Amino acid sequence: MRGDQLSEVFDLVEVQGQMSGAFEVRGRWRSRHAIDHPLKLIAMIQGHGRLLTDGLDAPIELGPGDVAILNDRSWLDVQGGGGDGPVTEFVPGPGFNVYGEGGPTGFVVGGHVDLNHVGRTLLGQALPPVGHVRAADTAAAGLHRNLHALAEEARANRIGAAFAIRQYAQLLVLELLRAYIDQAELPPGWLRVMADERLRPALTLMHAEPGRPWSLEELARAAAMSRTSFAERFRAMAGVPPLTYLNRWRMLLAQRALRDGDVRVGSLAARLGYGSESAFSTAFKREVGMSPLRYRSIARRTVPA
Incomplete structure (x- = not known):
């Protein structure tokens, strides 16, 4: 029944997952920019990274398959990669982009969650400032399936990709919350009582x-x-x-x-x-x-x- 109630709340608050951009980057890299959505998602598909945002004392280490959700944060600073070359700094653009040259390759997907004003309050109260779902957690299997499908659609840019990305992004939000409910100590709120x-x-x-x-x-x-x-x-x-x-x-x-x-x-x-x-x-x-x-x-x- 928990799943039914979560679906009901999703409908009420008009949850819509959106992919804002995806990028492949080679060598050492860094991306710093303001956050313009209340709920921001960062998914590390390939490679390793370190994420810092306001309210964190130390960076979060992101490995392949890890996802971070940022709740009402104003900026983020993500860096990763390796090699001896210079650091490539950039602000990701919409769609799929490639940055840097040489060195190991990283692949990152960024997104956000659109909600009506009621949803912003509900989900904002139910989540911590920064949530981290690790790939190693068994509850994240469904998340990874949707994450990799979304990433493949973004990279391949096949016919109908925009439609497919919207569907996978929607499911990604659901799987992210399922995984987070199962692996984290939630603050008091509707997510915690449903669990x-x-x-x-x-x-x-x-x-x-x-x-x-x-x-x-x-x-x-x-x-x-x-x-x-x-x-x-x-x-x-x-x-x-x-x-x-x-x-x-x-x-x-x-x-x-x-x-x-x-x-x-x-x-x-x-x-x-x-x-x-x-x-x-x-x-x-x-x-x-x-x-x-x-x-x-x-x-x-x-x-x-």
Whole structure:
């Protein structure tokens, strides 16, 4: 069920993986530049590198198949290669490019994750400033398959490559999060609570029937835990109490419905378990910062990032 919930969240926050560029580089090299996306990906396909960004005291060593995800960082500095020649410095351009000459060859893919504004908040809170998925980890097998397929499409530039790259980049984000969930200690947030086996039955109920007036006792019983133990564990994993999580989940569903459809606010309120349109509007404004109707108006005028 965890996979189903992750897919559901991916749909809600409109996750889109994008390859911003790929490069093959020979000899010693270095690339320093600003980061212009909240979630930046760096994948070392071939060769070795050292990655530094704001907030790191020491560089991260990247080996073949390693992937780093940078969360709300402002710059990166990646260098690698070997040999006796001069260091080739460059800022990668879009598409596939070749830099340097002589010495061992490195191959690097860069990308980013596009999200709607809700997704930026959710994923930003769920990930550390810098995440590192190592190729040696058994959970990364699916990641490597998609990574190498994406890299091959970028390098070969065959007919239909742009379409294929978009699909592989999308799957790459999913596999990256799967691998990271399995190998790292996640900060409190929705990724961590989804990964928790003991809480999963209760989480499944909330996701399946968000409009039902779930009580703490019912959710604790589903998890086969006492009310107190359940509440404490849920807060430790999610960063918020269970019923606060439920309310935020309802608000995510409400935002999608208001963005994508013409549902009446009163009908939406009833569907999500609120006794009146007024109660729903108050809860929505408290969580989102504006009324449902104003949110709908702004969301439909805004071009997605």
